[in-house]
Amino acid sequence: MGDTKELETARTLEAIASEKYKYGFVTDIEAESVPPGLSEDVIRLISAKKGEPDWLLEWRLKAYRHWLTMTEPTWAFIHYPPIDYQQIVYYSAPKKKGDGPKSLEEVDPQLLETYAKLGIPLNEQKALAGVAVDAVFDSVSVATTFRETLAKEGIVFCSFSEAVKTHPELVRKYLGSVVPYSDNYFATLNSAVFSDGSFCYIPKGIRCPMELSTYFRINAAQTGQFERTLIVADEGATVSYLEGCTAPMRDENQLHAAVVELVAMDNATIKYSTIQNWYPGDEEGKGGIYNFVTKRGKCAGHHSHISWTQVETGSAITWKYPSCILLGDHSVGEFYSVAMVNHFQQADTGTKMIHIGKDTSSTIVSKGISAGRGQNSYRGQVKILPGADHARNFTQCDSLLIGDKCGAHTFPYIEVKNPTAHMEHEATTSKVGEDQLFYLNQRGIDDENALSMIVNGFCKQVFRELPMEFAVEATKLLSISLEGSVG
Amino acid sequence: MSLIEIKNLHVNIEGKQILKGLNLAINPGEVHSIMGPNGSGKSTLAQVIAGNTAFEVTEGDVLLEGESLLGLSADERAVKGVFMAFQYPVEIPGVSNMIFLKAAVNAVRAARGLEELDAMDFLALVKQKITLVEMDEGLLKRSVNEGFSGGEKKRNEVFQLALLEPRFAVLDETDSGLDIDALRIVAAGVNAMRAKDRGFLVITHYQRLLNYIVPDFVHVLVDGRIVESGDKSLALHLEDKGYADWLQTEPQPASAR
Numbered sequence A: 001m002g003d004t005k006e007l008e009t010a011r012t013l014e015a016i017a018s019e020k021y022k023y024g025f026v027t028d029i030e031a032e033s034v035p036p037g038l039s040e041d042v043i044r045l046i047s048a049k050k051g052e053p054d055w056l057l058e059w060r061l062k063a064y065r066h067w068l069t070m071t072e073p074t075w076a077f078i079h080y081p082p083i084d085y086q087q088i089v090y091y092s093a094p095k096k097k098g099d100g101p102k103s104l105e106e107v108d109p110q111l112l113e114t115y116a117k118l119g120i121p122l123n124e125q126k127a128l129a130g131v132a133v134d135a136v137f138d139s140v141s142v143a144t145t146f147r148e149t150l151a152k153e154g155i156v157f158c159s160f161s162e163a164v165k166t167h168p169e170l171v172r173k174y175l176g177s178v179v180p181y182s183d184n185y186f187a188t189l190n191s192a193v194f195s196d197g198s199f200c201y202i203p204k205g206i207r208c209p210m211e212l213s214t215y216f217r218i219n220a221a222q223t224g225q226f227e228r229t230l231i232v233a234d235e236g237a238t239v240s241y242l243e244g245c246t247a248p249m250r251d252e253n254q255l256h257a258a259v260v261e262l263v264a265m266d267n268a269t270i271k272y273s274t275i276q277n278w279y280p281g282d283e284e285g286k287g288g289i290y291n292f293v294t295k296r297g298k299c300a301g302h303h304s305h306i307s308w309t310q311v312e313t314g315s316a317i318t319w320k321y322p323s324c325i326l327l328g329d330h331s332v333g334e335f336y337s338v339a340m341v342n343h344f345q346q347a348d349t350g351t352k353m354i355h356i357g358k359d360t361s362s363t364i365v366s367k368g369i370s371a372g373r374g375q376n377s378y379r380g381q382v383k384i385l386p387g388a389d390h391a392r393n394f395t396q397c398d399s400l401l402i403g404d405k406c407g408a409h410t411f412p413y414i415e416v417k418n419p420t421a422h423m424e425h426e427a428t429t430s431k432v433g434e435d436q437l438f439y440l441n442q443r444g445i446d447d448e449n450a451l452s453m454i455v456n457g458f459c460k461q462v463f464r465e466l467p468m469e470f471a472v473e474a475t476k477l478l479s480i481s482l483e484g485s486v487g
Numbered sequence B: 001m002s003l004i005e006i007k008n009l010h011v012n013i014e015g016k017q018i019l020k021g022l023n024l025a026i027n028p029g030e031v032h033s034i035m036g037p038n039g040s041g042k043s044t045l046a047q048v049i050a051g052n053t054a055f056e057v058t059e060g061d062v063l064l065e066g067e068s069l070l071g072l073s074a075d076e077r078a079v080k081g082v083f084m085a086f087q088y089p090v091e092i093p094g095v096s097n098m099i100f101l102k103a104a105v106n107a108v109r110a111a112r113g114l115e116e117l118d119a120m121d122f123l124a125l126v127k128q129k130i131t132l133v134e135m136d137e138g139l140l141k142r143s144v145n146e147g148f149s150g151g152e153k154k155r156n157e158v159f160q161l162a163l164l165e166p167r168f169a170v171l172d173e174t175d176s177g178l179d180i181d182a183l184r185i186v187a188a189g190v191n192a193m194r195a196k197d198r199g200f201l202v203i204t205h206y207q208r209l210l211n212y213i214v215p216d217f218v219h220v221l222v223d224g225r226i227v228e229s230g231d232k233s234l235a236l237h238l239e240d241k242g243y244a245d246w247l248q249t250e251p252q253p254a255s256a257r
Ligand SMILES: Nc1ncnc2c1ncn2[C@@H]1O[C@H](COP(=O)(O)OP(=O)(O)OP(=O)(O)O)[C@@H](O)[C@H]1O
Pocket: B013, B014, B018, B036, B037, B038, B039, B040, B041, B042, B043, B044, B045, B054, B087
């Protein structure tokens, strides 16, 4: 019965409650980097290193020139010292031996070991059953598993750079079609300098037989990670995609400015799950990743469905709003989010649901947890355009406070231009009560486990949306992030 | 040696003195009952034994088998075998009752050097113990106490008592909120738990409960002190006369200041 599974999950949780950020190690691997700083020359260099076609270089340069005219956004509820964009290294890749790996057997064993240590076996024999992984190390993709299995179905799953070479027509058609190069400061920067990422195309009528996953790792110091992911589900296709990320502990802040674009055609479904565990900085707020990410999905076809699920426990600062453009009639957008901040972490996250087509519907479930001196903001926009007859939105936005030095804020923006719209909004703020902790303590459960239990209970609605292995992982992560927040 | 011994216990909450020198000793195998007017400090006593840090012990001691409990946290006391059935069980939204109970059972087992129960063994234990209190199995799947009726909450407390098999249990008004049938069932559950190495402290307002759970001793707690102790007939006397005897002889706290 289902109880058994649920109980096992809880047990794993107990076992790991005492872990710290364990992904903070550095792999000592020779890297090939460009010098810090940004200029047209650097962009030309990146493009040349990747052997890109002219149209792509032109696209990058257009983005760069546009970026020079832009200013960094200041509207989010986050605070950080100015970023010196000339101090960042925009390209770093583990040095290749010879021509670079053609198959998994040729991948540098040290890299394989790094991923094994992170719990991401790239060896297909040992791999998680039913999950294909693309591993991105600093600026490049180092390995993609199960490619042949997927190729049999006509599914393309490879690194972005490879897709540019093997499927230029698809890349050219969809790149920037959801997040244009001029979209916003960080997305524009990404368009100019993006190094690698994952590309995925699911052909018509195909249900992807396994979970696809990209695992991002920042290793090199002073390096920004600017990956770009593009997923296209053609008519009637279905895919579930997972993204995980970690970085070493470093005292300086590192910038991660990624872009993810999703396109769902008629009757297609894309489920995108993220477990974001970038290094959050130490207890005093020193170091950590600035996670400034643009994620957007376009429900281009009728009855298309895009679902974002995110568990955000890492990063010093998170600035991210996975969104859905509901263009096709009867299309569905979903956003399920758990954002946890502890110590000095700041998160400003939420979603945008833009209803354009008729009978479109969207669901937003946001669970914000604040502990320590963490600041957590939900920022969500629901926009119903004039043509979106009978659009529906349900928003639920809950905050949980642990201690009294942290903060939770909500900034909902609702814009309705069609009178047939149906909108529901619920919001709650609660505190973990001393009486709740005492009750659990009285039954023999210590503070740390008691708190994990309460927090996991709070997040259940979102965890339910995650694939099983990820749900366990998410539970673990939360307990680790909660450390030191009681007593 | 007494199972539990309370010596000259003085307790404050928010600067106000609630317990004012309370003495009580309970031997293994005994059931003691405490009765007393509202606000006299019965729940305070229970909470202090269980280790609620909201209460400040200013003087005296609480010993379990001769060892002071005061330096121990609530969970440390719990795994040593101290159990309290709450007068007001706490709701914990989102936390499945089943997951909570399994964590509790395994925490206590670990402290007793027993191996952890896996999901299957735990479910078997649950099935066996739940019959003791005739609790609806549906409650196991719900969040801890959330939306439970008053009676369901109390049954859930006694169910936990049965699962955790403590050395010493305080039942704080476990009978209030129970209908007549439930009262009988819950009392039978407690009676089934009576054992020669286990002690109980039963806090109640009603003599009726003591017809089912027959105590070895009855104590009257008034204004933070035990003012009278006797056998079960004392409860009958109280039912009849109330607390007037002691309330008259005790100076009113307000006029005393
Ligand atoms: N958290 C608290 N803050 C302030 N006063 C408190 C608190 N808890 C208890 N008290 C006070 O301590 C006194 C004793 O309360 P306690 O709950 O122990 O009484 P009781 O004997 O259990 O009463 P009842 O029969 O109504 O359950 C009361 O005056 C009560 O208001």
